Amino acid sequence: MDKILLQIAAELKVRPAQVNAAVTLLDGGATVPFIARYRKEVTDNLDDIQLRELESRLGYLRELEDRRAAVLKSIQEQGKLTPELAAAIDAAPTKQELEDLYLPFKQKRRTKGMIAREAGLEPLADKLFADPSLDPQAEAAAFINADGGFADAFAVLDGVRDLLSERWAEDAALVKVLREW
Structure with missing residues (x-):
């Protein structure tokens, strides 16, 4: 199962299967109110507050993973990617920490x-x-x-x-x- 789903399940203190079901519905175009009201049996009774938090974290973590991939690719293309740096980038829990790690490698104007x-x-x-x-x-x-x-x-x-x-x-x-x- 996807590490994002496992992380969200741990943060919300619910089972990964519940998160997986909710993500499937959200990715299918269902809204949080619709899922909370009409698809409770699929998500095993996740309430609207949990679903909103899940939706928010899912968006953030997906953006973080996309940015992480772009950062790794950019540094690798520069030929400056070390195993230690790759491990630090993979372990960065927030976008801010990821950007802090990327800053020395970012293409910039002449300072x-x-x-x-x-x-x-x-x-x-x-x-x-x-x-x-x-x-x-x-x-x-x-x-x-x-x-x-x-x-x-x-x-x-x-x-x-x-x-x-x-x-x-x-x-x-x-x-x-x-x-x-």
Whole structure:
């Protein structure tokens, strides 16, 4: 039996056969009031509240599974799908967590962080993040690159900030912690 049906059955604390019968009727075009009133014997007396919750969860979980498949396909086409990432995507219980996992792989426009990375500022960002006691101005002086758009130390540090901000915004675990905070 479909894992969506089993999940809904567990959430509603009903038998999987009841969920299966209700889903069959809903997929056949029956409405919740019709099923609650005229098809009670088929669903083994699921009431309209249970049926509405079932219908809502069914729609959400089907959308989640469709999105999960699209995310997996997109990451695989990029050649960046690892077994660990695939397992995390398969285990994501909500659309939000799924999108958090997908964020680093999403195709996006050229950002300030990307420009800073292309200009070679990533080693400086790593160095400053690893050792906060360093003098940012002095360290940034070695990375000044007028051709790359980083004409002075302030511009370099702005690029480092953009790069680190982007990195943290794409960290699914950090985003989850911050969202719960």
